[in-house]
Amino acid sequence: MTSEVVExxxxxxxxxxxxxxxxxxxxxxxSDNGGHLADAEFATTPAGYAAALAFLNAHGRVSTIGVEGTSSYGAGFTRAARAAGLDVVDVNRPDRAERRRIGKSDPIDAYAAARAALSGRASSAPKDDTVAGIRALHNAARSAVKARTAALNQITNLLVTAPEAVRARFGRLKGTDRTEALARLRPAGDAVHTAVLTALKSPARRVKELTAEHDALTKALDSQATAHNPGLRAAYGVGPDTAAQLLVTAGGNPDRLRTEASFAALRGAAPVPASSGKTNRHRLSRGGDRDANAALYRIALVRMSSDARTRTYTARQTAAGRTKKEIIRLLKRAIAREIFRYLTTTVTVPGITDPRPPRQARNITLTAVAQHFGVWPTTISRLERGLSRDDDLAHAYRAWIQTA
Incomplete structure (x- = not known):
């Protein structure tokens, strides 16, 4: 521990x-005029946090504490400081240019965080812990997907160099059929065939286990995200993974994002000027949270393919001469505006499973309902079971089923 007390x-x-x-x-x-008073190092334990807070209070009235990584390594200290009634702000790590200029060490970074809090450059409140469970489930689900993808790639690579008999038998199979066939294998034959078949069976069984694991995690994630923000989860094109990512990025206290424009910038959806000479245009942002930006991108793609209003808008912008990238940029900006409202406003979402009992009472089949509305029977089935939302279709369905 090192310290330097000036006065x-x-x-x-x-x-x-x-x-x-x-x-x-x-x-x-x-101090409040930027003078260095002291610095010290403490352990990331409850006793260490208590000692750190006592160290801060010993030097005066603590106005604000700037913390690097309030949602990662600094989460424990942030909780302790806020429980003690102290004001904490989230500080971004210094950029590379500043680090090249002033150097890098723990005291330098700590003093830089304090100056950021003093100057007001760091003013964002840290995220609260209400989305900690969603974050944990989201990370676990994504880990399962990555591991499953790695196992599927391993199967593909093994089949490339496998003996011709093995390639002929399993190479023509695709997707789940191939995985199921390989998982049921009973390796036999000469030493080479036995070894290759054993090697193929192992990742195939892993794929099945990871698929079941991912399905269970997604179900739990969907339940948590829906309970936390039903309006967001009910928005068109927002699935469990997308909703979870948006909630994790915003935090459980989205009021920390003061304006809709700052929210769009955080998600890399704010238009960036790219004009030069006689050209006057904007480009896609390369900054912000890229995972959240990817969530907006997925919503835009879903709406471009299946939402009537978005398809009409896309056709109109295409006719005006805009490229697909420019249209997606515009859509992402509009979607960010919509998502911001869902995050900052309590939205009551009506149930969508009520048309099923009257349909069954009237002995009307799913196929008949689907033909009336021009959709697939699966769409009506998922709507009735609450697995997907389409409020416009649900309202039309309710009105129709009462007179059918």
């Missing part, structure tokens, strides 16, 4: 800065 500062306002790591946090204290 008695017990009666003045001070600002704290925290450079967080897995095992330690480095705390720096500066």
């Amino acid at each position: 008695d500062t017990a009666d003045q306002d001070v600002f704290g800065g925290v450079d967080s790591h897995a095992d330690t946090v480095h705390i720096a204290v500066i």
